[in-house]
Amino acid sequence: MNSKFLKVAITAIFAIPLGMFSSESVFASDLSTRFEQNNSEEYLISCGGGGGGGGGGVKAKKAKKAKQAKARAMYKQRKGLPLTDAEKAILAE
8 A cells, every 4th residue: 555645535534533533613613812912922922122222322333334445445355456545545544
């Protein structure tokens, strides 16, 4: 006898009577509310408590851009690529 056929037959033997027994939706109503509660709790946990800063403001963004510009200029200097006047001024600081 084929193994796949045997699995399907055993599943059908147990699943059909269980489906008839639970057709009164006694189990379904309890499971759906429990699932909904768990799902909402997971969503709240994954959000991290709401709020959140937005990146630290204008000063932080300017500092980040300056740091990136300096890193870009240093990279060009290491590779021997030509630097612009602005990049030379950044490296001179």
